[in-house]
Amino acid sequence: MFCTSCGAKNDESNMFCTVCGAPLEHDPAQEPPATNADDGKSHVHVNNQGYGYGQRPMDFRNAGAGQTPMSAPQSPTPQPSMPQNPSMVQPMAAPGGTAAPGTPGSIDVGNTINVPGGANANGGGFPGGASVGAGMPGAAAVPAPTQNRNKMIAIIAAFVAVAFVGGIAVATLMRQNDSTSTAQSAQSSQSPVYGGSDEASAGTPEQTMGKVVSVSAGGSFDLAVDANGKAWAWGYNGHGQLGSATGSDSQSTKPVQVAIKGTVTKVAAGTDHGLALTSDGSVWAWGANDHGQVGDGSAAVSVGKPTKVTGLSGVTDIDAGDRYSLALKSDGTVWSWGYGDGGRTGHGIGNSEDTLEPQQIAGLSGVIDIGAGTKHGIALTNSGEYTTWTWGGGSNTDGPVPIPNAGDVAAVDAGNQYSIVLHRDGTVHGWGQNDKGQLGDGNPKAWQAQLVDADGMPSITAISAGDSHVLALGSDGSVWAWGLNDKGQLGSGSGSSTVPVQVGVSNATAIGAGGSRSVAATSDGQALSWGDGTSSPTEMK
Structure with missing residues (x-):
């Protein structure tokens, strides 16, 4: 084929002269018959007859001033159309960049013209290779000679119009995607927070708490473990x-x-921070950290996501007090971290510095139970x-001291300046501060070890000490309480x-007292909470 403008020889498949850039005139008699076979290439459709690669393209030379370009029939679904400007013609757009992955897509504008280009978010291409992500910019158009300048201007103008329409579509798509992303972000902000390797990552959170098997009460919140090994919380969250x-x-x-990584077996609620023990012997902590009670080595004021406590493994029991934490390991050693004031971390009254990571308490071995x-x-x-x-407690000791004549003890716990122990015969003793009756002996002035008045109580199987009140679990599933009741904690x-005094809870299997709050789990998996302003046990669900 020879160019009618410069006389240069061109390949039959070319649409523009490779020398001068002028449109080539094709002789229908010399062209191969049309075929509908899919050759896997991006096709340029100029009307609804489907002229494509290897078929006769539209002759641009006959579209001059005052003439109207060929238009396509209306699509059943309204779509943007090409501007109907008499000075414009329908152009054959230069192909865009290669779409990745797969076959280059194309943009349909009113079934009028498909312009090959880079891949976009919906699989279509953008004119001249403008794309979102995959497409590479298309090659620059070859300038037309002077005698074809008007024709080429018309081509370029129409090409820009297509790009403009495509750009509007892209902008709309991006706004829709941005709106969707914003909505998803707002929804996810209501879910538990997940972190990296040393922060909790438990997958998709459960929506409903399962049957509760273990509980703990803190200063202003409660914790529970369900039968699925998930940890749950309710109450105040000012410190996370x-x-x-x-x-x-x-x-x-x-x-x-x-959100705790692993299967949770026990939880412990302190004044404003929580602990969780998992089946692999790891400890996780969260909440207030103003004295290092989370145990991650940082001095952050609070930690709102559960974080694995540094350097602990093989842990079998945990407890949390006022701004400090305790852990019992399988080898019988006890470890502490957090607020050291008054020697509460067990490192001596002269060593009351905050401990940001767990340290072993010297002088203790063969330990089987702990209380904070x-x-x-x-x-x-x-x-x-x-x-x-x-x-x-501010005592002038260098560490733990034994309590003489405590008897055959099975379990221990501690409150605010008083201690409570459960004997193997099901009786309970207490000593220490008793101004609110927390020793349960009927004599608010006694400080020495006193036997709790067991009149009417069954044999006790578990005890838990709050700030100034105590809970006891009876062998028959009953719950008993004594001490301060200013906020309904009894x-x-x-x-x-x-x-x-007996609490209105039956078939209890676990109890927890902390601050001015109380909580219990029942045999049917309920979690009942009271205190902190609510005097009647209320199911948490």
């Missing part, structure tokens, strides 16, 4: 103690999942005989009690 975003007015009256009070700790050892040890609307 629910394991999610913090806020001075943030709280939840319904259980929210605390407000300002002091307690431990039970079994080295041939059961011995109870305490430390902290489960009744009456005043404080120096002797045990």
